[in-house]
Amino acid sequence: AQTVTQSQPEMSVQEAETVTLSCTYDTSESNYYLFWYKQPPSRQMILVIRQEAYKQQNATENRFSVNFQKAAKSFSLKISDSQLGDTAMYFCAFMRRFYNQGGKLIFGQGTELSVKP
Amino acid sequence: EPEVTQTPSHQVTQMGQEVILRCVPISNHLYFYWYRQILGQKVEFLVSFYNNEISEKSEIFDDQFSVERPDGSNFTLKIRSTKLEDSAMYFCASSEGLGGYTFGSGTRLTVV
Numbered sequence: 001a002q003t004v005t006q007s008q009p010e011m012s013v014q015e016a017e018t019v020t021l022s023c024t025y026d027t028s029e030s031n032y033y034l035f036w037y038k039q040p041p042s043r044q045m046i047l048v049i050r051q052e053a054y055k056q057q058n059a060t061e062n063r064f065s066v067n068f069q070k071a072a073k074s075f076s077l078k079i080s081d082s083q084l085g086d087t088a089m090y091f092c093a094f095m096r097r098f099y100n101q102g103g104k105l106i107f108g109q110g111t112e113l114s115v116k117p
Numbered sequence: 118e119p120e121v122t123q124t125p126s127h128q129v130t131q132m133g134q135e136v137i138l139r140c141v142p143i144s145n146h147l148y149f150y151w152y153r154q155i156l157g158q159k160v161e162f163l164v165s166f167y168n169n170e171i172s173e174k175s176e177i178f179d180d181q182f183s184v185e186r187p188d189g190s191n192f193t194l195k196i197r198s199t200k201l202e203d204s205a206m207y208f209c210a211s212s213e214g215l216g217g218y219t220f221g222s223g224t225r226l227t228v229v
Contacts, residue, residue: 035218042222043154043206043222043223043225044220044222044223045160045208045210045220045223046220047218091159091160093160103165104150104162104165104173104175105152105160105162105218106162107159107160107161108159109158109159110159
């Protein structure tokens with residue numbers, strides 16, 4: 001069975017600074033996706049970034065980037081130039097990849113990020 | 118941008134009552150899901166649905182739960198006899214496959 005672990009329940013960062021959220025996972029699969037989701041106080045689940053395990057290049061979306069270390073089973077999220085609107089719960093998630101099929105997401109426990117002015 | 122729509126946004130029900138949570142997935146998506154998040158906890162998979170049948174379910178998804186796609190657009194989650202511990206945020210999601218998910222904004226279910 002796959003597991004996802006986020007070891008930082010809470011983090012804070014000053015506005016405009018950089019913060020890194022950690023995530024590790026355990027799987028015997030070789031083909032999978034990894035995700036970071038943001039959940040603001042509205043509790044909407046918003047996709048931040050996605051990484052396909054077969055791609056060595058780290059995914060980047062504007063101020064958000066990941067450090068994907070497949071051998072170490074580590075998938076951290078770096079937020080650059082933090083903004084007040086980044087304040088939210090962040091969830092790391094794993095999905096086993098089936099060819100042309102949907103799959104379930106397995107979530108970590110979440111990291112509550114506070115961006116301070 | 119296409120959205121997954123969930124109704125109602127908040128439902129209060131008495132213990133033992135049946136509730137139906139409704140979702141309208143994105144029209145060209147083929148895979149549908151329900152997830153649950155108890156307040157302050159992580160998001161948990163309940164069930165996935167493809168080609169008009171359940172493709173996978175978790176141990177949470179017991180006989181009290183059922184899903185249906187009654188008319189080709191709606192996707193519903195029914196809880197037959199609600200318990201206090203069913204109080205949670207319920208998220209519907211849809212996917213066209215290959216890892217792309219869209220979540221709805223959730224239904225907050227409160228069982229009293």
